[in-house]
Amino acid sequence: MKARVHVTLKSGVLDPQGKAIHHALSQLGYAGVDNVRAGKVFELDIAESDPEKARERVDRMCRDLLANTVIETYDIELSA
Amino acid sequence: MQAAVLVFPGSNCDRDVAVALRQSTGRTPHMVWHKDSALPADTDLAVLPGGFTYGDYLRVGAIAAHSSIMRDVRERADKGLPVLGICNGFQVLTEAGLLPGALLQNASLRFVCRDVSLRVENASSMFTDGYAEGQTITIPVAHADGNYFVAEDKRRKLEDREQIAFRYCDAKGQVTPESNPNGSVGNIAGVFNKQRTVLGLMPHPERLADPALGGSDGRTMFDSLVTALA
Numbered sequence: 050m051k052a053r054v055h056v057t058l059k060s061g062v063l064d065p066q067g068k069a070i071h072h073a074l075s076q077l078g079y080a081g082v083d084n085v086r087a088g089k090v091f092e093l094d095i096a097e098s099d100p101e102k103a104r105e106r107v108d109r110m111c112r113d114l115l116a117n118t119v120i121e122t123y124d125i126e127l128s129a
Numbered sequence: 130m131q132a133a134v135l136v137f138p139g140s141n142c143d144r145d146v147a148v149a150l151r152q153s154t155g156r157t158p159h160m161v162w163h164k165d166s167a168l169p170a171d172t173d174l175a176v177l178p179g180g181f182t183y184g185d186y187l188r189v190g191a192i193a194a195h196s197s198i199m200r201d202v203r204e205r206a207d208k209g210l211p212v213l214g215i216c217n218g219f220q221v222l223t224e225a226g227l228l229p230g231a232l233l234q235n236a237s238l239r240f241v242c243r244d245v246s247l248r249v250e251n252a253s254s255m256f257t258d259g260y261a262e263g264q265t266i267t268i269p270v271a272h273a274d275g276n277y278f279v280a281e282d283k284r285r286k287l288e289d290r291e292q293i294a295f296r297y298c299d300a301k302g303q304v305t306p307e308s309n310p311n312g313s314v315g316n317i318a319g320v321f322n323k324q325r326t327v328l329g330l331m332p333h334p335e336r337l338a339d340p341a342l343g344g345s346d347g348r349t350m351f352d353s354l355v356t357a358l359a
Contacts, residue, residue, distance in 0.1 A: 058233075061280070062233065062278060063233065063236060063276070063278075063312065065233075065234050065235070065236050065237070065238045065312075066234060066238070069238055114187070114191065114195065115187075117188055117191070117224065117231055119223075119229075119230060119231040119278070119279070119280075120231045120233060120278055
């Protein structure tokens, strides 16, 4: 299976990079953008065909390494 | 006191801290490679130096926190081995779960490299015993990711348990927003674990540990450790 993991900073955590990107967008004339949060994406190919088991494994990987849950949240998307 | 300095790919303050340790202890520290599985048995203090371990990939300190030597450091620290993490070493200790909180990118998005004033918040530890509580000291910082974050409820707990070692302040010892070089919550520059046997701080005490370098406020930390652990 393939797993796509999105990691972003928690809502209460300052994201200076997102702020800088927001500023650059407004410099380019893109009005009406209220907020930008930057994040990371990981694409994993996992040797597991059962979606439930795959999700469980990726969830553990997120907690152990891919995300730092003190400051970040994550979201897992699975596909065949 | 026998110190051990951990060396990871990308460590760059390991030799500087070894010089400062040798000056205070009179003994050559062990230099321990990240692939080693255990610290030498006679280690009294483990030091994680500054640098850019693994190129800061994933998150600062994240990959080093899972290296082979860190398993032993975590086990020994749980049994009371004193551990000091400076700059990137502090980042590694938070990622390894040995210290609370996390270090984010500086609020300014800039690398900050200059001397800063620190207020000693807690002088009751083996690391800070040589300072006076409330004393203002000068130590340099050099980092892009020194913005200490901890959730508000946890921060209050840290304050209650007196786990805050140092705060950024102005030359008069006032903790002000202007004296905060990186956006850290509560101007926090260094924290202890609950037992105060592990300390992490962003400033580099080893860089001002000799009057020839412009000051020796950093040396007091190494001398304190020698007094406590000799």
